[in-house]
Amino acid sequence: MELTEKGLKELSDLIKRKEVKPSEVAEAFLKRIEETEKEINAYITVIEKSVEEARKKDEKEGEGPLHGVPLAIKDNINIEGIKTTCASKILENFIAPFDATVIEKLKRAGAIFLGKTNLDEFAMGSSTEYSAFFPTRNPWDRERVPGGSSGGSAASVSARSAPAALGSDTGGSIRQPSAFCGVIGLKPTYGRVSRYGLVAFASSLDQIGPIARKTEDIALLMEIISGKDPKDSTSVDIKVDRFTEEMKKDIKGLKIGIPKEFFEFEIQKEIKDTFDEFIKKLESAGCYIEEISLPNIKYSIPTYYIIAPSEASSNLARYDGVRYGYRAKTFENLMDMYNKTRGEGFGQEVKRRIMLGTFALSTGYYDAYYLKAMKVRTLIYKDFQSAFERVDVIAGPTTPTLPFKFGERTKNPIEMYLSDIFTVSVNLAGLPGISVPIGWKNNLPVGGQLIGKPFDESTLLRISYTWEQIFKHYENKPPL
Amino acid sequence: MSIDIETVRKVANLARLDLKEEELEILSSQMADIVDFVNQLAELDTENVEPYIHTVSETPMREDKKGETLEREKALMNAPEREKGFFVVPRIVEI
Numbered sequence: 001m002e003l004t005e006k007g008l009k010e011l012s013d014l015i016k017r018k019e020v021k022p023s024e025v026a027e028a029f030l031k032r033i034e035e036t037e038k039e040i041n042a043y044i045t046v047i048e049k050s051v052e053e054a055r056k057k058d059e060k061e062g063e064g065p066l067h068g069v070p071l072a073i074k075d076n077i078n079i080e081g082i083k084t085t086c087a088s089k090i091l092e093n094f095i096a097p098f099d100a101t102v103i104e105k106l107k108r109a110g111a112i113f114l115g116k117t118n119l120d121e122f123a124m125g126s127s128t129e130y131s132a133f134f135p136t137r138n139p140w141d142r143e144r145v146p147g148g149s150s151g152g153s154a155a156s157v158s159a160r161s162a163p164a165a166l167g168s169d170t171g172g173s174i175r176q177p178s179a180f181c182g183v184i185g186l187k188p189t190y191g192r193v194s195r196y197g198l199v200a201f202a203s204s205l206d207q208i209g210p211i212a213r214k215t216e217d218i219a220l221l222m223e224i225i226s227g228k229d230p231k232d233s234t235s236v237d238i239k240v241d242r243f244t245e246e247m248k249k250d251i252k253g254l255k256i257g258i259p260k261e262f263f264e265f266e267i268q269k270e271i272k273d274t275f276d277e278f279i280k281k282l283e284s285a286g287c288y289i290e291e292i293s294l295p296n297i298k299y300s301i302p303t304y305y306i307i308a309p310s311e312a313s314s315n316l317a318r319y320d321g322v323r324y325g326y327r328a329k330t331f332e333n334l335m336d337m338y339n340k341t342r343g344e345g346f347g348q349e350v351k352r353r354i355m356l357g358t359f360a361l362s363t364g365y366y367d368a369y370y371l372k373a374m375k376v377r378t379l380i381y382k383d384f385q386s387a388f389e390r391v392d393v394i395a396g397p398t399t400p401t402l403p404f405k406f407g408e409r410t411k412n413p414i415e416m417y418l419s420d421i422f423t424v425s426v427n428l429a430g431l432p433g434i435s436v437p438i439g440w441k442n443n444l445p446v447g448g449q450l451i452g453k454p455f456d457e458s459t460l461l462r463i464s465y466t467w468e469q470i471f472k473h474y475e476n477k478p479p480l
Numbered sequence: 481m482s483i484d485i486e487t488v489r490k491v492a493n494l495a496r497l498d499l500k501e502e503e504l505e506i507l508s509s510q511m512a513d514i515v516d517f518v519n520q521l522a523e524l525d526t527e528n529v530e531p532y533i534h535t536v537s538e539t540p541m542r543e544d545k546k547g548e549t550l551e552r553e554k555a556l557m558n559a560p561e562r563e564k565g566f567f568v569v570p571r572i573v574e575i
Contacts, residue, residue, distance in 0.1 A: 343498030
């Protein structure tokens with residue numbers, strides 16, 4: 001089998017057994033990138049020198065679990081000496097002066113970086129259409145979006161131009177593109193993974209997480225990147241499970257809750273049918289299925305679209321043309337420089353969210369919008385909390401529709417926002433969520449989402465692992 | 481709720497965003513739509529509900545001691561304009 005068909009764990013085993021050299025693996029992926037990029041445009045930066053890095057590891061004994069194994073990184077996570085653009089004109093030439101904590105950990109594990117993947121500008125979007133540079137195409141159908149914002153990461157893993165990737169998820173940005181591209185994506189519990197070196201979007205919601213085709217690779221990456229980091233005070237000092245062992249435990253007897261409110265939203269028939277099949281099979285595998293209620297879940301999207309833009313408007317205040325990034329060429333004074341730098345440097349969706357957030361936080365509106373949203377957030381959290389008194393895991397579709405076509409949702413912002421209807425509540429409540437491929441309809445992938453209790457990624461991985469024994473979705477390869 | 485161009489202009493100024501006339505117009509209608517959409521939260525009674533706070537950990541305390549910082553050269557390497565180890569900004573004091 002070709003090297004590019006393999007996952008992280010398989011590549012690591014081959015390298016350890018000296019059946020293949022790290023530089024040969026890196027070369028194979030760079031060649032695959034060259035072949036597939038003209039079709040899908042998943043990468044903003046390809047790190048050609050990764051072959052040199054790999055070659056340095058050729059003769060060394062591998063100590064780390066990813067010795068000489070390559071992967072792709074979303075372009076809002078800093079790798080020292082490489083550009084971090086966030087798919088924005090304002091950071092087009094920004095070179096990261098330090099490594100994100102997750103990158104430091106991956107380097108220590110022996111990993112090699114193939115490149116930086118495309119996203120919606122500053123991770124704000126659900127299709128990569130808001131990338132300032134170019135959209136990424138869905139490997140399953142080039143007329144359709146790969147989802148977003150981690151669309152480049154999900155597309156590269158699907159297209160086999162990376163064995164796995166890191167993404168970030170603020171409202172569904174790992175899970176929704178993973179569903180659209182037919183791969184697995186995990187958003188860890190808030191606080192599980194350090195965000196130091198991830199460019200901030202909405203700090204009470206952002207998490208970094210893995211995207212891969214096999215559960216063992218998700219589990220392996222989680223073992224490497226999780227844990228308390230003094231540089232991120234929101235990271236939590238809690239035991240990191242041996243996910244690669246935990247995932248193998250039987251799922252018999254697990255209680256899975258299906259929120260009845262999920263099906264009050266408009267859902268495409270293809271999605272609903274595939275999800276029903278998925279649940280039937282989990283029941284046959286020994287799980288108990290129970291209907292549950294999350295009464296306030298329908299308020300997730302409006303709550304999210306107050307909180308996320310508010311936090312974004314504050315986080316993005318730093319792009320002022322002074323210390324880094326784009327600076328307007330002509331201006332009259334300091335204030336004019338700020339205004340022009342930001343007006344010229346940010347794209348439409350980023351401006352829209354900064355405006356919304358600034359509005360929601362401004363005098364006279366704070367109580368009605370931001371404070372109100374934070375109270376509703378408590379209600380949503382409590383809904384989950386009481387549901388988890390009865391069930392171990394909550395399941396639903398990841399998205400209400402199959403991957404949509406380019407341009408279909410850019411005219412009306414609210415329509416684009418609604419593509420995250422099943423994913424945002426998980427960020428609001430700080431819970432872990434995974435999207436797994438549950439079927440293909442009209443040759444397009446369908447994703448199912450599993451939501452866990454705080455810090456219980458293990459149970460999600462157990463179901464994901466058992467599921468891929470039932471349905472070997474990782475064998476499905478897009479026509480590329 | 482309608483959001484007039486003047487309000488949009490005021491918010492844009494607070495956000496330090498120089499927007500073109502057509503951007504102001506589009507935003508005026510889009511922001512009104514989005515605000516109408518999020519206004520559905522008003523139907524919920526939140527009288528006795530506390531605002532959300534992440535419950536898993538408290539803000540940790542640490543010792544107030546010197547740690548690692550970014551080297552000066554690295555801090556300056558992305559500066560649009562620099563001089564003698566400083567960031568350069570347009571003049572803000574009249575002389």
